[in-house]
Amino acid sequence: MSTVTIGNSEFDRDTAVVRRSPGVYDTQLSEGWTIIQAVNGGYLLALMGRALGDALAHPDPFSVTAHYLTASVPGPAVIRTETIRTGRTMSTGGATLVQFQEDGTEVERMRVLAAYGDLDALPDDVRTTAKPPALPPYEHCLGADSGPGGRPAIPGSTRIAERLNLRLDPATAGWAVGRPSGKGEMRAWFGLADGRDPDPLSLLLTVDALPPTAFDIGLTGWVPTVELTTHIRRRPAPGPLRVSITTRNLAGGFLEEDAEVWDTEDRLVAQSRQLARAPLGA
Amino acid sequence: MSTVTIGNSEFDRDTAVVRRSPGVYDTQLSEGWTIIQAVNGGYLLALMGRALGDALAHPDPFSVTAHYLTASVPGPAVIRTETIRTGRTMSTGGATLVQFQEDGTEVERMRVLAAYGDLDALPDDVRTTAKPPALPPYEHCLGADSGPGGRPAIPGSTRIAERLNLRLDPATAGWAVGRPSGKGEMRAWFGLADGRDPDPLSLLLTVDALPPTAFDIGLTGWVPTVELTTHIRRRPAPGPLRVSITTRNLAGGFLEEDAEVWDTEDRLVAQSRQLARAPLGA
Numbered sequence: 100m101s102t103v104t105i106g107n108s109e110f111d112r113d114t115a116v117v118r119r120s121p122g123v124y125d126t127q128l129s130e131g132w133t134i135i136q137a138v139n140g141g142y143l144l145a146l147m148g149r150a151l152g153d154a155l156a157h158p159d160p161f162s163v164t165a166h167y168l169t170a171s172v173p174g175p176a177v178i179r180t181e182t183i184r185t186g187r188t189m190s191t192g193g194a195t196l197v198q199f200q201e202d203g204t205e206v207e208r209m210r211v212l213a214a215y216g217d218l219d220a221l222p223d224d225v226r227t228t229a230k231p232p233a234l235p236p237y238e239h240c241l242g243a244d245s246g247p248g249g250r251p252a253i254p255g256s257t258r259i260a261e262r263l264n265l266r267l268d269p270a271t272a273g274w275a276v277g278r279p280s281g282k283g284e285m286r287a288w289f290g291l292a293d294g295r296d297p298d299p300l301s302l303l304l305t306v307d308a309l310p311p312t313a314f315d316i317g318l319t320g321w322v323p324t325v326e327l328t329t330h331i332r333r334r335p336a337p338g339p340l341r342v343s344i345t346t347r348n349l350a351g352g353f354l355e356e357d358a359e360v361w362d363t364e365d366r367l368v369a370q371s372r373q374l375a376r377a378p379l380g381a
Numbered sequence: 382m383s384t385v386t387i388g389n390s391e392f393d394r395d396t397a398v399v400r401r402s403p404g405v406y407d408t409q410l411s412e413g414w415t416i417i418q419a420v421n422g423g424y425l426l427a428l429m430g431r432a433l434g435d436a437l438a439h440p441d442p443f444s445v446t447a448h449y450l451t452a453s454v455p456g457p458a459v460i461r462t463e464t465i466r467t468g469r470t471m472s473t474g475g476a477t478l479v480q481f482q483e484d485g486t487e488v489e490r491m492r493v494l495a496a497y498g499d500l501d502a503l504p505d506d507v508r509t510t511a512k513p514p515a516l517p518p519y520e521h522c523l524g525a526d527s528g529p530g531g532r533p534a535i536p537g538s539t540r541i542a543e544r545l546n547l548r549l550d551p552a553t554a555g556w557a558v559g560r561p562s563g564k565g566e567m568r569a570w571f572g573l574a575d576g577r578d579p580d581p582l583s584l585l586l587t588v589d590a591l592p593p594t595a596f597d598i599g600l601t602g603w604v605p606t607v608e609l610t611t612h613i614r615r616r617p618a619p620g621p622l623r624v625s626i627t628t629r630n631l632a633g634g635f636l637e638e639d640a641e642v643w644d645t646e647d648r649l650v651a652q653s654r655q656l657a658r659a660p661l662g663a
Contacts, residue, residue: 161635162607164494328446333633350614
């Protein structure tokens with residue numbers, strides 16, 4: 100029987116924050132959640148989300164906007180939060196993530212503005228016209244070990260890949276073998292590798308964990324996020340998530356990437372949109 | 382010949398800000414942009430956008446996130462900006478809008494986090510798969526004076542309506558006569574009543590100027606915005622804009638509302654998403 104639970108897992112340990120003073124938190128950016136050299140933006144978002152959930156009067160992220168300023172590096176970091184408003188059903192807060200150079204100079208990595216509430220206090224009405232993504236069964240999708248000869252089906256050896264159960268819909272994985280669909284779509288099953296179930300904090304990781312849609316448009320290279328806004332709409336049910344990401348407007352050197360995350364009860368638990376720079380030399 | 386130009390129009394006068402000290406601006410919230418008693422959120426966003434465009438090293442809003450904290454009222458207000466980061470091609474800034482009660486107490490109205498750049502410096506590549514909304518010709522759409530007997534076709538007498546040339550697609554205006562489509566869609570032609578052409582600042586108004594999609598789902602009443610994020614993707618060409626707004630996930634007492642704004646050159650010039658509270662007693 101697995102001893103991995105929400106609160107006692109790799110993800111929880113690697114997003115732990117230690118309150119140094121009211122609203123100020125020490126943390127360690129783990130090497131385990133990097134893509135090439137860079138710390139994953141969704142992982143950083145979850146870390147900021149945890150600090151804000153402690154600092155604010157309400158526990159759950161409802162809307163979280165992050166601006167990525169400079170590239171975070173594994174190692175110590177400090178999160179400073181600001182309580183902007185405490186309402187009856189919602190709180191508004193800000194947060195900044197800083198790291199320190201060898202000479203002691205402080206460098207800001209990201210800035211966050213967020214609304215928090217209590218997901219468990221929401222009514223259970225649902226009038227969703229959105230449909231879950233059409234995704235083949237988990238075992239027919241492509242994971243890190245399902246390439247020919249046991250090689251990774253998805254290129255770009257990254258530390259974060261070891262921590263995720265990410266299985267791409269073969270229909271949106273053609274880019275990995277040089278045949279992008281051109282549609283700007285990516286669909287996948289998503290779980291944490293150690294079996295930890297999803298919660299609102301891990302959803303902040305999930306929305307930025309797939310390969311970029313730019314790859315499916317035929318672009319290659321780094322797709323830096325300028326701004327990422329995530330709405331958490333419901334506490335996810337246990338079990339694997341289905342994630343769909345789409346880009347409809349690649350223009351002027353930028354693109355938007357929309358993510359939807361669905362749980363095992365067919366509920367749309369998170370929606371996100373990011374503005375990213377299109378890779379150069381596309 | 383019209384003397385209304387960008388910079389010399391009702392919208393420009395009503396979103397003027399006066400620098401009091403570096404990064405701090407005095408302004409007047411105009412009564413002319415209210416819905417019932419409340420000052421329109423898009424108008425406020427344009428005001429904040431103008432202050433940030435002055436304070437930051439780059440002129441144009443690329444991504445602007447606003448959290449609406451308390452209801453603004455017509456009258457004096459102060460905008461305080463913060464320069465978070467100044468990069469080569471983009472700047473990041475924050476802003477807060479405050480008003481003062483009779484006893485002098487300061488009340489924060491909204492908080493903004495934004496990335497600014499230079500739209501005119503972007504390359505002209507376009508690989509957009511999104512299509513402009515299918516909208517009947519302007520003269521077949523419903524305006525404030527096109528109801529039976531010259532009465533307003535769109536209910537809710539609001540001051541802002543006098544300042545906009547808003548013409549709703551009849552297919553998405555059934556809610557005004559008690560027959561909402563249930564789809565959560567609204568499409569309209571959009572212009573400023575005095576003929577001022579659109580620019581990046583007025584797009585910040587445009588994304589929050591239509592009647593809420595909630596009306597087309599059959600809900601009535603106030604739909605307060607919690608958070609609104611807008612991406613300005615291109616300087617709009619002169620002439621009327623086409624705006625499409627959609628809601629796909631009404632659940633747990635909240636809904637998202639996505640807006641797309643297209644210009645006369647069939648370019649997607651702005652995309653926005655807001656998280657709003659669903660009206661009570663729906």
